[in-house]
Amino acid sequence: MSFVSYLLNGISLGSVYAIIALGYTMVYGIAKMLNFAHGDVIMIGSYVAFVAINSMGLPIPVAILLSVAACTLLGVTIERVAYKPLRHASKLAVLITAIGASYFLQNVALLIFGANTKSFSSVVKMQPIQLAGGQLNITGETIVTVAACIVIMICLMAFMKYSKAGHAMLAVSEDGGAAQLMGINVNGTIALTFAIGSALAAIAGVLLCSAYPSLTPYTGAMPGIKAFVAAVFGGIGSIPGAFIGGILLGVIEILGKAYISSQLADAIVFAVLIIVLVVKPTGLLGKQIQEKV
Amino acid sequence: MKKLLSLAMAGVLAFSVAACGSNDTPAASDSNAAPEAAEAEDAEAAAPAEGGVLKIGGIGPTTGGAAVYGLAVMNAANLAVDEINAAGGINGMKVEFQFEDDEHDAEKSVNAYNTLKDWGMQMLMGTVTSTPCTAVVAKSAGDNVFQLTPSGSAVESIAQPNAFRVCFSDPNQGAASAQYIGENKIATKVAVIYDSSDVYSTGIYETFAAEAANQGIEIVAAEAFTADSKTDFSVQLQKANEAGAELVFLPIYYTEASIILTQASTMNFDPKFFGCDGLDGLLAVENFDTALAEGVMLLTPFAADADDAATKSFVSAYQEKFGDIPNQFAADAYDAIYIIKAAAEKAGITADMSASDICEAMKTAMTEITVDGLTGAGITWSADGEPSKDPKAVVINNGAYTAM
Numbered sequence: 001m002s003f004v005s006y007l008l009n010g011i012s013l014g015s016v017y018a019i020i021a022l023g024y025t026m027v028y029g030i031a032k033m034l035n036f037a038h039g040d041v042i043m044i045g046s047y048v049a050f051v052a053i054n055s056m057g058l059p060i061p062v063a064i065l066l067s068v069a070a071c072t073l074l075g076v077t078i079e080r081v082a083y084k085p086l087r088h089a090s091k092l093a094v095l096i097t098a099i100g101a102s103y104f105l106q107n108v109a110l111l112i113f114g115a116n117t118k119s120f121s122s123v124v125k126m127q128p129i130q131l132a133g134g135q136l137n138i139t140g141e142t143i144v145t146v147a148a149c150i151v152i153m154i155c156l157m158a159f160m161k162y163s164k165a166g167h168a169m170l171a172v173s174e175d176g177g178a179a180q181l182m183g184i185n186v187n188g189t190i191a192l193t194f195a196i197g198s199a200l201a202a203i204a205g206v207l208l209c210s211a212y213p214s215l216t217p218y219t220g221a222m223p224g225i226k227a228f229v230a231a232v233f234g235g236i237g238s239i240p241g242a243f244i245g246g247i248l249l250g251v252i253e254i255l256g257k258a259y260i261s262s263q264l265a266d267a268i269v270f271a272v273l274i275i276v277l278v279v280k281p282t283g284l285l286g287k288q289i290q291e292k293v
Numbered sequence: 294m295k296k297l298l299s300l301a302m303a304g305v306l307a308f309s310v311a312a313c314g315s316n317d318t319p320a321a322s323d324s325n326a327a328p329e330a331a332e333a334e335d336a337e338a339a340a341p342a343e344g345g346v347l348k349i350g351g352i353g354p355t356t357g358g359a360a361v362y363g364l365a366v367m368n369a370a371n372l373a374v375d376e377i378n379a380a381g382g383i384n385g386m387k388v389e390f391q392f393e394d395d396e397h398d399a400e401k402s403v404n405a406y407n408t409l410k411d412w413g414m415q416m417l418m419g420t421v422t423s424t425p426c427t428a429v430v431a432k433s434a435g436d437n438v439f440q441l442t443p444s445g446s447a448v449e450s451i452a453q454p455n456a457f458r459v460c461f462s463d464p465n466q467g468a469a470s471a472q473y474i475g476e477n478k479i480a481t482k483v484a485v486i487y488d489s490s491d492v493y494s495t496g497i498y499e500t501f502a503a504e505a506a507n508q509g510i511e512i513v514a515a516e517a518f519t520a521d522s523k524t525d526f527s528v529q530l531q532k533a534n535e536a537g538a539e540l541v542f543l544p545i546y547y548t549e550a551s552i553i554l555t556q557a558s559t560m561n562f563d564p565k566f567f568g569c570d571g572l573d574g575l576l577a578v579e580n581f582d583t584a585l586a587e588g589v590m591l592l593t594p595f596a597a598d599a600d601d602a603a604t605k606s607f608v609s610a611y612q613e614k615f616g617d618i619p620n621q622f623a624a625d626a627y628d629a630i631y632i633i634k635a636a637a638e639k640a641g642i643t644a645d646m647s648a649s650d651i652c653e654a655m656k657t658a659m660t661e662i663t664v665d666g667l668t669g670a671g672i673t674w675s676a677d678g679e680p681s682k683d684p685k686a687v688v689i690n691n692g693a694y695t696a697m
Binding site: 005054110117118120208212216 | 518
């Protein structure tokens, strides 16, 4: 029974990684850049929700909406200020700018909210479900996180498949120059991608802090890196890949901790990543794109 | 595609390395250096009449993940320095105190030390955290600069003859915790959750484990976590639960402890919890449900709500000036400045002595003084730099520390 319990914990942790990874993978797929500030957008989203609930006394759904709105705005602003001017610069310049944006956000949060840890009260008010005579305890956070993750993934896939904006994203992803020639607003599409990715970051932040209730200016950094790994693991640019990568990463991390060594958990996660990339360099579901000369 | 991926992996490596160091711009140290520079000019202008200026440097993290500790030390030390200067200084010398940020990073700490040397530091009050302290002690021993760390608790932090400390060493805390649990028959089956990437946590765990055997305590589960995976403790708690632990020993810092307490409560695991001075600050975590901390026991030398006059006046002065309730690190730093004062007066330090001469005189004086501070009464030091004082245990009762 403890195995099932570990597995559920892993899926719950993995779902959070997956929601963050969806944001990474969308931005990478369309703008072909790594938004390292994504993890810190999560942190800002959590702080917004924290302030809305605890200082302003807003109801939880309103607080979540406010957090989503703030992150969307933040994501679009970062894109406009830090990334758009570098659209035709080298990949390395954009990467460094993204790392810069990440540290900028951390330090702004440190300045505004201070280094003291804040304890985030869970937004999930659901009672835990007891199964197998109390041996198996499924928390409300687990259920909501997993459900939210699946719903978000399905919505995103439907959006890409059926909406006009989704088609535009696919076109920009495949060939930005050609898309522009066909009359697609490339800058607008990239901005929309950042908006969606950052909105997901807000939801991920609220769920992350509900399950693991400590909020500091560095809260987003490590989950951000793990989620990036999950996105690469699943095949960066692929939406189902981010989902599968996230869940697998969470499960491997928790089971590694439980059955191999709690110290080596991260080493195991990264070892699995290396093996996957050696065997399949594009990740589990990544597409091999032939570069034409 | 492969190129992009390798670029990406290089990026993630670079980023994770950077994240481990918790790097930030040292804005805080800059901002407080400016008024001190102005103060320095004033002091120098007035110096000849007052018997000179004693320059004490301080190092600690005022930004980054451990900023809580560094800021507390910086604030409390400034408070003590202001009090001493208002009362006439040390041996008639005015004290000048400059605090540099090290972001809890060993390399930056050594850089901060060099900056302070250039400034003309005559003795060092720092560093705040153990790992940087170990690096700086190696440098200060080479230069023969007297060093008193308020809170660097690792054994290696004061391995050199020029270094002393205010707080307990890690082994001391681990052994004292095991003795306390054993002698008061609090539990026999104990699980430990510790941070294997942190020298403080590992140090306490190791001596706890060694002493536990003598106290008839069985360690049923010893679970680790690392700096990179310190948000989810469900596995560690579940293993402790399955092993039948009556008490969970937490030789860790309060940030992780607040998550552990919350997660234990969601999974209906209700053992006793026992921690060391790192748990101090738990009740100050904003929005933390202090009901979860009820009954948590910790060994700490300082409780901000203690009733004695010294603690009360320190807490109210600190609160008035900085708006926070001081933690144990603040108390250690406040004591450290007064310890320096006591030793300097005993040794007859004068402002024109070189840092090396001061160090020699202070080393002898430290073993001869007895200090009544906030963190203990009648504290004395041995030549190896370890303080001798009684450990105090407190239990959290109705959201406040109560002596046990």
